[in-house]
Amino acid sequence: MDFRLTEEQDALVRMVREFADREVRPVAAENDRKARFPADLVRRMGELGLMGIEVDVEYGGSGLDPVSYVLAMEEISAACASTGVIMSVNNSLVCDPLVKFASEEQKKRFLVPLASGEKLGCFMLSEPEAGTDAAAQRTTAVRDGDHYVVNGTKNWITNGPQADYGILFTMTDKSKAHKGITAFIVDMNAPGVRRGPKDDKLGIRASHSCQVFFEEHRVPVEQRLGEEGQGFKIAMATLDCGR
Ligand SMILES: Cc1cc2nc3c(=O)[nH]c(=O)nc-3n(C[C@H](O)[C@H](O)[C@H](O)COP(=O)(O)OP(=O)(O)OC[C@H]3O[C@@H](n4cnc5c(N)ncnc54)[C@H](O)[C@@H]3O)c2cc1C
Numbered sequence: 001m002d003f004r005l006t007e008e009q010d011a012l013v014r015m016v017r018e019f020a021d022r023e024v025r026p027v028a029a030e031n032d033r034k035a036r037f038p039a040d041l042v043r044r045m046g047e048l049g050l051m052g053i054e055v056d057v058e059y060g061g062s063g064l065d066p067v068s069y070v071l072a073m074e075e076i077s078a079a080c081a082s083t084g085v086i087m088s089v090n091n092s093l094v095c096d097p098l099v100k101f102a103s104e105e106q107k108k109r110f111l112v113p114l115a116s117g118e119k120l121g122c123f124m125l126s127e128p129e130a131g132t133d134a135a136a137q138r139t140t141a142v143r144d145g146d147h148y149v150v151n152g153t154k155n156w157i158t159n160g161p162q163a164d165y166g167i168l169f170t171m172t173d174k175s176k177a178h179k180g181i182t183a184f185i186v187d188m189n190a191p192g193v194r195r196g197p198k199d200d201k202l203g204i205r206a207s208h209s210c211q212v213f214f215e216e217h218r219v220p221v222e223q224r225l226g227e228e229g230q231g232f233k234i235a236m237a238t239l240d241c242g243r
Pocket residue numbers: 089122123124125126128130131132133155156157158159209
């Protein structure tokens with residue numbers, strides 16, 4: 001078996017390492033101390049094609065392979081763990097489920113801006129009473145005509161304070177337990193979506209997380225990701241890939 005990097009992977013490592021050395025590492029300690037979100041670096045990572053590394057070029061990404069994604073993550077994270085986390089959530093927890101489960105129309109509307117770095121995404125699965133046991137979702141989505149009405153609280157949402165769009169997991173049929181979970185793509189600035197203050201963390205402080213509250217939030221049916229009841233499968237497939 002040949003474990004050497006391809007020429008393309010080698011060139012990517014050199015490009016990302018140079019960017020990390022020149023722009024990320026010099027501000028990492030201060031950003032961490034001040035818990036300052038590196039907005040400029042996130043914008044630069046978008047310009048360099050690092051926010052949707054494995055997403056096809058036609059959907060705003062770089063069209064590279066999983067090894068390239070890991071190599072780029074290593075370089076960024078070695079310079080600044082926070083910047084690595086911000087990048088990793090957008091790539092693996094947001095773009096990846098959209099690549100696998102979104103409709104063509106959803107890809108054009110949400111994946112293109114997220115993968116190109118024009119917009120930032122978050123992944124909203126955890127709740128105050130649903131951490132390791134992700135199937136214990138209490139956030140509900142009740143169908144009302146061509147919308148669902150969402151109520152509930154999500155916890156520890158990385159990129160939550162800054163995100164434009166989020167992948168949201170809800171319970172649409174409690175009687176079916178984990179088979180009653182349904183996923184949505186949510187506009188984080190829509191009415192009925194409220195973000196709490198950023199969490200005060202002990203480390204990786206430049207990557208922000210917060211609680212997100214859904215209060216009678218109306219999400220259109222066309223923003224449902226996959227079918228009703230497919231949410232748990234989408235969540236687990238996404239986390240497998242992220243891990
Ligand atoms: C910095 C940070 C960022 C995060 N970002 C996100 C995010 O972007 N999106 C998101 O959805 N979530 C996010 N999370 C939430 C994270 O996924 C949860 O913290 C995690 O799932 C664990 O849940 P919990 O904290 O409720 O711990 P618990 O589920 O209460 O677990 C506490 C401890 O008990 C152990 N445990 C639990 N159940 C069992 C069992 N049955 N048997 C044996 N041991 C058990 C666990 O291993 C753990 O050690 C984030 C968390 C942190 C700290």
